[in-house]
Amino acid sequence: MNEQLQYNLKEMEITTFQKDLVQWFIREQRDLPWRKDSDPYKVWVSEIMLQQTRVDTVIPYYERFLKKFPTLETFAEADDESVLKIWEGLGYYSRVRNLHSAVKEVVTQYDGKVPNTLKEISMLKGVGPYTAGAILSIAYGVPAPAVDGNVMRVLSRILLIYEDIAKPSTRKIFEDAVREIIDCDHPSYFNQALMELGALICTPTSPSCLLCPVREHCLAFSAGVEKDLPVKTRKKSTKHVDLLAAVLKTDNGKFIIRKRPSKGLLANLWEFPTVEDGNFIQMRTSLLKYLDQEINVKAQLETGAFVKVDHVFSHLTWTINVFAGSISGEINLERNYLLVTKKELEEYAFPVSHQTIWKAYKEKFQL
DNA sequence: TACTCGTGGCG
DNA sequence: TCGCCAAGAGT
Missing domain, CATH: 1.10.340.30 (Hypothetical protein; domain 2)
Structure with missing residues (x-):
């Protein structure tokens, strides 16, 4: 002092x-x-x-x-x-x-x-x-x-x-x-x-x-x-990250969600499958990799994003372009992935950005 | 120490 | 519109 x-x-x-x-x-x-x-x-x-x-x-x-x-x-x-x-x-x-x-x-x-x-x-x-x-x-x-x-x-x-x-x-x-x-x-x-x-x-x-x-x-x-007063220096501005996300529905009416890693941003929360800074092809490739490649998976993604979600965190900004898709055939999911009904999905914890995605999806496709 | 870690409200 | 902010802690 x-x-x-x-x-x-x-x-x-x-x-x-x-x-x-x-x-x-x-x-x-x-x-x-x-x-x-x-x-x-x-x-x-x-x-x-x-x-x-x-x-x-x-x-x-x-x-x-x-x-x-x-x-x-x-x-x-x-x-x-x-x-x-x-x-x-x-x-x-x-x-x-x-x-x-x-x-x-x-x-x-x-x-x-x-x-x-x-x-x-x-x-x-x-x-x-x-x-x-x-x-x-x-x-x-x-x-x-x-x-x-x-x-x-x-x-x-x-x-x-x-x-x-x-x-x-x-x-x-x-x-x-x-x-x-x-x-x-x-x-x-x-x-x-x-x-x-x-x-x-x-x-x-x-x-x-x-x-x-x-x-x-x-x-x-x-x-x-x-x-x-008080004297307070301001901190540096936030970074920007582009993402692609997909709401994927199976032929028996279930959705694919996955659990985020147990450390870092939004740890342990659930989200729709997402890839960072990629294009449409990367998204499709990524999804086929995440699913079991030996199973007959047909990811029929739409030709364009049905909604764009901008989300601001304290230290970074996400821009998420969101696609809708359907998948048929038997699906064998990797660890951390889950197939859930609409009702079950809403029992899991999602970050606000993906709640926004879900809300937009339900409005767009009349769920 | 500097950076990470969410969200919604406000001037 | 957008940077700043609001009863901080962990690493």
Whole structure:
């Protein structure tokens, strides 16, 4: 921590700041489903879902998740397919794979009780510095920092911190600052209040300083530089990838789907057979290779794509040209491929891009 | 450290 | 329209 920050912390009226912030939170906090109780399991689930994901998006997923898996034990016993299916469309799918693995570990290693020490909880898969602090403070009342993007934005303004919040090492500076100012009598309220303030008042662009309960404590507001903070360097632009996909229907009305690899992008999700950056011939050749070549397979693809799907990820963009085809004869599929009916298909978890493909197919061919 | 890993909303 | 973003973690 540099000298200037130490000085700013020293000059701060910490007790008054804590009171103003916490009282505001108690008064103005949103009514959110994960705030109904402080069950460590529920807090944990909500914090994982909220990683890099908007509150409005999370709410229906959280409700469905807790209805299907109301306790840590019920989730621990769930099969991998149903776990992925309930996360379908939420993104960052390794989150739920890690959560499932960690919950099973809690059952076997901690007698079903979520650990309440920083050391133990941090060892769980998918629980990093932020989530560890969030669970400890919200579920157990431990005065640990929970520094997310909101907290860095809010505190960069209040304490006039110009460090680049895009750099991973910067988070430690804010954790040190939180340790200095956290309300040890109300760590749950305090941490949530910082985040709530960031979400409702101290927003990235055009913060509502006139409504802010702690503007008297805010150095950026005093200096009129709140819009210059936080400092955040932008990352490089995304790459573009062209794909061909095929919705293939057999003569007995089933569809070919395949499971993606267990690591990397969209791991373990299902999709329609896809080839990268190829042409029509490559697609046909690829499909014949994926199917059993010794079987009499007739892939009668249409002459053109019936839909083009553009999908934007955080770090890359897909353009998928999608063909429809029919296949007759006995079909012998490789590992990771599956023949399913329309109804069965919709029981598997697909990424949004391939949900879009399926929806377009059903409309086009009147399913 | 820098990059990977999703999605939908917004100015 | 499009880059930026939103309660990050793993590698």
